[in-house]
Amino acid sequence: MKNKQINTARGAALKTLDQVLQNGAYSNLQLNQNLKSSQLSEVDKRLATNLVYGVLQHKLTLEYWLTPFIKGKKIESWVKTLLLMSIYQYRYLDRVPDWAVTNESIELAKQLGNPGTRRFVTGVLHAILRQGLGDVNAIVDPIKQRSVEFSLPQWLVDELIKQYGQPTADAIFKAVNEPARVSLRVNEAKTTIPQAIAVLKEQGVEVEPSQVAKAGLVVKSGDVVNTDAFMQGLVTIQDESAMLAVESMAVNPADQVLDACAAPGGKTVQIAAALDKKRGGSVTALDIHAHKIKLIEKNAQRLGVADRVHACQLDARKADEKFEDGQFDKILVDAPCSGIGLLRRKPEIRYDKKLSDSQNLHKIQLAILNAVAPKLKKGGIMTYSTCTILQQENDGTVQAFLAAHPEFRLLKTQTARTLKNARTGATLTILPSDYGSDGFFISNLQRL
Template sequence: MMTKFQPQNARELALVALEGVVEKGAYSNLQVDQLLKKYPLADKDRRLATNIIYGVLQHKLTLEYWLQSFVKGKRLDPWVKTLLLSAIYQFHYLERVPDWAVTDESIKIAKRRGNPGIRKFVTGVLHAVLREGLPDLGKINNPNLRLSLQSSVPQWLVAELVTEYGQEKTEKVLQSINEPAHQVVRVNTAKTDMETIKEALDKMGVEYHESQVAQDALVITKGEVITSSLFESGKITIQDESAMLAVESMHINPNDKVLDACAAPGGKTVQIAEKLIGGHVDALDIHQHKVRLIEKNAQRLGVGDRVTANALDARKVNELFADESFDKILVDAPCSGMGLLRRKPEIRYTKTLDDSKKLHQIQLSILDAVAAKVKKGGIITYSTCTILQQENDQTVQAFLTKHPEFELVKTTTARKIKDNRHSLTLTILPSDFNSDGFFISSLKKGI
C-alpha cells in the first residue's frame, strides 16, 4: 500500500501510471491523460514523467532482460520491479539526466513506499547496475531473440514480420516504433482553411511543418495545441497522418451517402462529414458510450447535422439499412493495432498471433455483412491500423473469393503516397514516414 505519495514528483507519478498499465491493464494514453489532469505538473516534470512512462513500456522486454542479471531470480513486488525498470531506463536512455539524480530519487521512493529491507535492496541493485554496466544484447546468438530484445518486441511478432517483410524492412520497422510519436493536427475544412490555421499557430508560437503524407495535416514539432481555442472550437482535431489517408482515399463527393461501419471515436466520421454538402454519413459502433463520443466529436467540429450515429454491431446492418443504400462504405475494422506500437507500446505484450487470426474472421464477417449495402459501382474502403498481412491483404482476398461481384481497385491518396508500388492495396509501415502503420484497400462493386 502506497504511503506518503508525492504526486508533484515526476518519477513517482510515472511509477503510479506504469502500475496502472502493467498491473491493471489500463491504456497508456488514457492513464497518462487522467493522472496529469488530476496531478498537474510543471512542463519540465510533465515531459520527464511522460518520457519515463512511454520509455519503460516501449523498452520493457529489454529492461527486464537487463534487470534479470542483477536480481538473480529473486521474486520482486510488482512496484519494486517497475521502480527498478524505470531507473534502468533512465540510466541508459536519458543522457541528460544524471545517474546520481535517478539513484537518489529511486531510493527515496523505495523508502517512502517500502520497508528498510526494500530500500536497501533497491540501493544495492542500482549501485550494481552503475558499477558493472548492462549486459551486451549484441552477444545474443539467436537473431530473432536478439532483435526481440533490442526492440522489445515479442519473438512471435519478430518472426511474423520477418516472414512477411524480410529481415531488412523488419529491422527498420522495429527501430522506428520506439521513436517518439509525432503530434499531428488535421485542419477542419468545414470551418476554416490551412492558411488561417497556420497564421493562428504562428501567433501562438507553435512550431510545425506540413505533412508529407496527408493533405490537410500539420505535424506539430513544438508547442501545445490540444488545450488551445483552435481545438476547442473544432477548427483543428488530433489525428495521425496515416489514419487520415483512409478517408482521403475514398474521394468523397459532396452528395455522397456514406456508411462508417466501425466508427468510434469518430475521427474518420467527421473527416468524411467535412467533405459533404447535401450528403450524409451514418456511423455505427457497438457501444452506446462510444456513440456519444462520435456525436460529441461531430458537434465540436460543426458537422453534427451531417452525421447520424447508432449503437449497432456492423455485422447487423440489415436491422437498419436496405440493400444498396450507400455510395461509399468505410470499414475501418477492429484489428490487432500493430501499426500503433509507437503510441500504444503496451499492446505488443498482450496480443498474440492467435488474436490476429480471430480478428481476421471478425473483419471478414463485417465485410460480408456490409457488402449488400453499397450501390453498384460504389466502393467499400477496408482499412486497419495493423501491418499484419492476415488482417490486411489476406482478409481482402478472402472477401473477394466470397464476393466475385467486387474487384480490387488501386488505392490512391491526395499526395499520391507510394503510387509507384506494385500492389493495388496501400500499406504504410511505421518506418516509411515515421507515422502510424496503416493498411487501406478499395473494393469496387460491379455495375
C-alpha cells in the first residue's frame, strides 16, 4: 500500500485494519491515533470506527465469503483487507447503497495501488454483486459452522459449548459480535451519582443508570472524553462488569488494600475512592512495567485519590520481597487472563489465542494467588477476578488454590444489585449475553 494519507472514513479504516491485522497493533489504540491525526468529521469518525470493529468482529465470516472470488490469486494484504471491508459494508451496513461501497472501494484501490490493482478490485466486487455470498448454513460440521457464522476460532466454540451447553454458548457467540456500549463509573470521592448525571447532561452527554453496577452509568449519546466531568475526574470510563470486583470487596475507609495486578489502575482508583486517608486507608498498586506505574499514578491524580494510592513496580509473584505476612485487610488479584470476556470490545484478540494460552495462564494466576495469600490478615478477604469466561481460569483456578490452602474458605460473591443471586455456586460469572456488559468472573476468599 502506498504511504499516502487518504482523508476519508474508509481510508482511515483501511489503514487501521492493515496495521492491526498485519502488525498486531491494538485496535482501540491504533484507531484512536489514526482518527486523532485525521481531519474527519464526527460522522466520518463513527463510520471509520464501525468499519474497523465490524471487520475485526466478522473477519472469519468475511473471509469465508471472499475466498471463492480470490481462490488461487496472490494479493497484497491491504487489498484483501479492502475487499473484506467492502463485503462487510454490503452485508452489514443497510443504509449504505452497494454502488457507493463499490465506487469508494475502487477509488481507494486506484489511489493506493496501481492500475492492475484497481482492475482486480473492480472485477472481484462486481463478481460478488452478481453471484452473491455463500450460505454459512451449508457448512455441515456444527463447530466449523458456528466458527464461521460467529467468526470465532473453532477451539473456542468447542470449549464454550462444552463448558456452558449449546443454548448458552450460542447466546454468548451472538453477544460478542454486538456493539460495545460506553459505560462510566461515578467517582464518589468527588461527586454523587445524581450530580454527575446532571453535570454530564449540561455538557451534552445523555446517560442512564447501570443495571449492573451501583456507581455505573451507560452513555446513550455524547462524547464523554472531552467533557469537564471526565477531565476533572468526576467520572471515568470503565465497563459495568469490571466495577463489580471492587464492589464485591466491601472496602472499609481504614483498610490497607493490595491491588496485586493493578495497571492501568481503574480498579485501584475505585478502591481508593472508598478509602479515607485520615483514617489510615491506603491501596498499594503493583505492576511489572514502569510505564504502567506512571499510568496508575496519572489516573489517581485525575480522580483526586493520589494521596491514598502507592504505586509500586513489582511482579506480584515476588510479594515476599516487599511485604510482611498479614499486612493487608483486603487483596485484589485481578489476574492476567485470556480476556475472552472482552471480545465485544477487543474483537481481534479472538484470533490470537489458543487453548494452551488459557491453560498456561491458569498456572500464572495460581502462582500470583499463592504468593500474595500470606500477606492477608486472618479474617481478611482476597478477591480473585478475571475478564475471561473460561472456567479453567476461573473456578478451576479458585478450586486449585483452595485445595492447596485449607486456611482459606470461599464466600458467596455479593454485589450491590444482587446480580444472579439465585445461583447455586459461590463465585459469580457475568457472561457477555447476561446484561450487555463484558464477561467477568469474581470470587471472594476469606483467610481463616
